[in-house]
Amino acid sequence: MAGNQGGYSFGHTPMGNFPGVNFNHKEYLASLQKLVAQKISPDQVLAATMSKINTVKAQYQRSLKQEVEKLQQEYRSRFADSLEINGKALDLSSGDLSGLQRQVIPEELSASYVQHLQTYNNLINMEPSALRDSLLGESRKVIGKYEMMEKVYKKVVTARESFQNNSTVKRLQENLPFSPENYKKYLSNPAELVDVARNQASLSSLQKLFMNITKLDLGVNPVSGGQLDMNNMMNTGLNTMYTGKSTSVGLIYGSGINNVNQLMQAGLKDFASNEFSRMGGIKVGSGWNSKVKQTVSMNFFDFGPSGAFGEQDLLTARANMVAAPIRRDAVITYESDFEVAAGHSLSVDLSKSFGAYRNSSTSDSTMESKAVFGDVFDSKGTQNYAAAIDYQGSFKKITVALSAKKAGAGYNNPGSVFVRRGETRLGLMASGKILNNKLTVRYKTDYRNQYFDPSKNNVYRNFSNQLQLGYRISRSNRVGLSFRDNAYRMKNKTAGVSTNGYTYNLQADAYYTTKIKGLSLINTTILSRQRFEVPMLNQEVYHSNTWLINHFSSLVLNRNILSLSLAVNHSDNKAYFFNTSFVNMDLNYTYAAGKYLRLTSGPGYYINKGWNEQVGIRQQVTASLWDKIDVSLDVNGRKAVRIINPELADQVIFNTSIFYKF
Structure with a gap:
């Protein structure tokens, strides 16, 4: 295959020679937010917001009324008398709980309750008589009324707390009253912005449709997702997502022909392969208003021959790059992202690969083919599973991120070649600002351990560290310094051979502005030193030493x-x-x-x-x-x-x- 800017693709057509169409939903919502803020007054939005809050309140109000009526009916059946309740006490709008108890249980009823409770205790031990029974009946009635009113009070308190803690009500009340800043913050929520624009702005049907289409890519476009979803890939086809308040639905379909061939790119030494000829997938997940962001996706990958499969030049046959049969693979992935506390978030990913081809053989040593769904929910070990956990939190001025990822030796995800089978990966990142927020310090470390066979005879390890310093001299002048190193080790236990390697990168950069006769000259200068000693799979070591200087200047005229x-x-x-x-x-x-x-x-x-x-x-x-x-x-x-x-x-x-x- 001929080189293409140093890259190799699967097909004859050069990379980048395909059209790509994208819809920028983020930019579309930004322009929509600006339009809504200019054309629709906060008072209009406030009225609509209060209407939503009152709708939720009416639901709790009806439920409370039904529960109170049951208590009134119970009192009527026991004492043949009505239980009158102050209607204002049942209004959930008021948040004043201090006066609520007096509204539900009047002071005269409380005083009467104490008096009749004492009378009841005195009468209960007296000899039965008509007068005693009459007085006991009157005391029971007053005591029963007080106890029933206490139940009503608890019902009202519970209803008020449930209404005030309702997620929709809390979200709507968060930015009230509508100051200019609160109004802007309210419209920054996509769900609220779309709702205001749909109901109060004069938009065409097409404009309304694209408010919810959060992704629309046609042609050749990169695909990015979670750690275990399709990532770092080029899809030639369709990739779209529709997002609503509570749910989202996505669809992807296309070809992998325009991906970089990892095998050829690494000089026939790369174990990774994403040579699928066609793929399709669906994704279902939560919407804008969901506290827990979660999705379930299922992607299918067809590995079939290219048009040149029968020709003599096997290098041009896509399925012939590696020893892989024509088959269909599939991956099902669950992703969840949620906030565990203010400033602390956690994401959890779980994935399983399965397919129509397995590395098993029958008694006659011919390969065995089974249905594509044969391994979806089986319990035959964990080697075709992968899992990832990421945490990010803020502690005063320090941000910390922790990550862990594990993939079984049988896990195969053609949609993300960087999810390496048999790999365990741990990561740590910490960053913060000191010296009046002028100096930014960031440290990151990463550990990888990967085995290539079930017996773990071939093991690869990598440990890296990265330190970055950035100092802001002024608004338009900054300097930075960074250092990164990687230590590699490739070990073959059977042969008793170990190959070690080491790389480092030292970089200094500066961003500064100078004046030339009143004109602004904006400059960026980068000086870096790199050294490579990378172990290869054939026990060789790739050596390289480089010095790089980059400079960019812009003169504004x-x-x-x-x-x-x-x-x-x-x-x-x-x-x-x-x-x-x-x-x-x-x-x-x-x-x-x-x-x-x-x-x-x-x-x-x-x-x-x-x-x-x-x-x-x-x-x-x-x-x-x-x-x-x-x-x-x-x-x-x-x-x-x-x-x-x-x-x-x-x-x-x-x-x-x-x-x-x-």
Whole structure:
């Protein structure tokens, strides 16, 4: 397969040569929030909010009334008398509990209760007589009335507390009264914003529909999800999600042909493979108003031959890259994310893989094929399971994150090649600000232990540390320093061979602004040192040493921008395209041509040791049409003036994007 910018895809069509259509729901809601805040007064929203609160209150009010009527009926049947109750006491609107007891149980009834209770205790030990029985009956009636009123009081208190603690009521009352800041915060909740816009704004049917479509990707687009869901993949097809107040539903369907081939990319040494020819999946989960965010997804992956399967060149046959049969695999994943306390959240993921093909054989040594759902709910061990737990919390000025992940040796998730089978992973991150919030300190560590076979003869370990320091000198001037190191070990117990490796990266960066004759010159400079000693699966060690300098400057000229980009890398590697010595320089000028047209033009010069020396030119045109459509065309061409490797000698790259504003 020919190289494509140093990457290898599964098909003949170059990566990036497919159209992609995206709907930015976050930006759409932001524009909708701005529109609602301008066009709809807080008083209108307040009236609608109070109507919702009163609707919930009416439900509790009816339930309370029914329970009180039962108590009144009980008193009537016992004493043949009515039980009169102050109607104001049954109103749940008032939160004053101090005066509630006096409303339900008048002071004269309390005094009468004490008197009749004493009379009852005196009469109960006297000789029976008509007068005694009459007085006892009167005392029982007063005592019964008081005790029944106490029950009514408890019912009212319970109803008030239930109403005030109702999740919907608490959410609606959280931002009352509607100050400008509270009104903005209220509209930041997608469920409330959509509800206000749907009921009070003049929107078209299409605009209302897209309020709930939180994802819509067509064509070639990246897929991101939870740790065990589809992640770090390219889907060529459809990916969409509809979210409501309480539920969400998603659908994904497409091809994996435009993914990077992990096997080829790693020089035929990578154990990971995502060579599915087709996939489809569904996802069902909670909605905007759910306190616990949770989803259940099921994805199916078909591993079939490409169109070139029968040809002689087996490298172009997608299913022939690795020793894998044509089959269908599937993964079911549960994800949950919730807040355990204020400032502390926890997410739990659980996943299981299954499929139509198993690594088992019959007595005649032929592979055995079974139904795709054969292993969904079986209890044959845990090797095809994976689980992940993540915690994040804040302790004063320190943020802490903990993570743990475990995947069985039989777990197979083609939708996420970074969920490595047989791997146990632990992580810790802590960050905080000191020195009047000017200095940010962040530390992160990660431990990986992975085995490749049931006997655990081949084991890989990795331990990494990362420290980052960032100091804010002023609003427009910052400096930073970071250090990261990784220690590797690959051990083969059977052969008694261990291969060790070590890498580190030291980087210093600065973001600063200077003035040139009143004009702002914005600069970013990065200096980094890298050293690689990475163990390979064949007991070899990959060595590399690099120095990298990046500098970017932008000069603001009213509405126009002049920018310079310079990257210089010195490396002792001459083979791998992304890690060779190179010098890249681009000069661009962005300017307006009229009211609706904006252009970017500029030359470039590129030297890559071991590959090519090139000159280039870039031209970008962005046009705004009817204040609703932005069309952008970017042409970037490079011509080799000195050819070392012809694969990347002459390049012309076209990028086109269209943005439509509802």
